[in-house]
Amino acid sequence: MSDQAERLRSRLKEKHGTKKARTVAVSSGKGGVGKSNFTINFALKLLQQDKKVLIIDMDIGMGNIDILLGVSPKYSFVDLFHHGHSIHDIIESGPENLSYIAGGSGLSDVFQLDQAKFKHFQSQFESILTSFDFILFDMGAGATNDSLNFISAADEAFVVTTPEPTSITDAYAMIKHLVRIDEQLPISILVNRSLKEKSDSSFKRLETVVDRFLMKQVTSLGVIPDDRSVLKSVNRQQPFVLAHPTCKASRAMTDVVDHYLSDYEVEPTFEEVPSFLSKLKRFVFERS
Ligand SMILES: Nc1ncnc2c1ncn2[C@@H]1O[C@H](COP(=O)(O)OP(=O)(O)OP(=O)(O)O)[C@@H](O)[C@H]1O
Numbered sequence: 135m136s137d138q139a140e141r142l143r144s145r146l147k148e149k150h151g152t153k154k155a156r157t158v159a160v161s162s163g164k165g166g167v168g169k170s171n172f173t174i175n176f177a178l179k180l181l182q183q184d185k186k187v188l189i190i191d192m193d194i195g196m197g198n199i200d201i202l203l204g205v206s207p208k209y210s211f212v213d214l215f216h217h218g219h220s221i222h223d224i225i226e227s228g229p230e231n232l233s234y235i236a237g238g239s240g241l242s243d244v245f246q247l248d249q250a251k252f253k254h255f256q257s258q259f260e261s262i263l264t265s266f267d268f269i270l271f272d273m274g275a276g277a278t279n280d281s282l283n284f285i286s287a288a289d290e291a292f293v294v295t296t297p298e299p300t301s302i303t304d305a306y307a308m309i310k311h312l313v314r315i316d317e318q319l320p321i322s323i324l325v326n327r328s329l330k331e332k333s334d335s336s337f338k339r340l341e342t343v344v345d346r347f348l349m350k351q352v353t354s355l356g357v358i359p360d361d362r363s364v365l366k367s368v369n370r371q372q373p374f375v376l377a378h379p380t381c382k383a384s385r386a387m388t389d390v391v392d393h394y395l396s397d398y399e400v401e402p403t404f405e406e407v408p409s410f411l412s413k414l415k416r417f418v419f420e421r422s
């Protein structure tokens with residue numbers, strides 16, 4: 135083997151040996167469209183595919199991942215900043231050993247950090263980046279400057295919408311804000327609560343306007359049907375993929391995850407993109 139080939143091979147090994155978690159922000163324009171339920175059930179399906187997943191509840195003051203998982207967390211995100219805990223202390227475990235960090239007043243805290251506190255956050259966060267394949271941030275609804283900056287710092291954004299015109303309009307507004315901050319941010323759309331499933335045209339409609347007016351290509355994550363089993367699971371505080379593994383929504387979630395992983399595993403890309411932490415740092419210290 136030539137020296138050059140050898141060097142390339144060892145660089146590849148190095149890159150794969152230190153594989154870092156992919157950070158994904160799950161957002162929406164309109165509230166109540168199913169982000170938290172999607173995040174949890176998507177995470178559980180990824181776990182079933184042997185992926186290591188961490189959910190971080192970023193819904194300021196209104197996080198409810200713990201309620202949906204039927205667990206009572208001891209710690210929340212805020213303990214990382216105010217009580218000197220390590221990130222490993224505040225990672226809790228839900229059904230199927232799903233790792234999650236409960237919401238405190240998380241986001242406002244992240245954006246109000248001084249240099250020393252950000253350094254603590256950075257080192258703590260770095261220490262878990264190699265322990266997980268995916269870190270999913272369940273965002274609150276709507277767009278504040280802080281939440282938009284946070285979402286655009288992630289490696290990719292999911293935008294959840296229902297087929298209702300109001301929800302699609304708000305999803306469009308969210309995408310417009312995100313593209314304004316970072317036109318390169320990969321954005322995927324999930325259509326939830328569809329009454330038509332396979333023939334649902336919501337994605338097509340949204341894709342067309344985003345392409346025409348924002349000149350941005352978005353990807354489809356898939357479609358989850360409107361399913362009473364979801365409501366039943368919420369009431370029983372059990373994720374629907376566990377409580378009703380063969381219901382319509384669970385089967386659709388399996389397709390969504392299979393499709394997502396088949397795209398995700400088309401690697402490697404050698405294009406250097408700035409890391410989540412470096413982008414976040416820029417937003418934290420360049421706020422006006
Ligand atoms: N696929 C579905 N089929 C039927 N009902 C659903 C579905 N997805 C979500 N729902 C209903 O919508 C409600 C809100 O879902 P969820 O809490 O996940 O939304 P959210 O986007 O996280 O809300 P928020 O913006 O307040 O964070 C659920 O409690 C459930 O009743």
Ligand SMILES: [Mg+2]
Nearest residue numbers: 169170193273
């Ligand atoms: Mg929610």
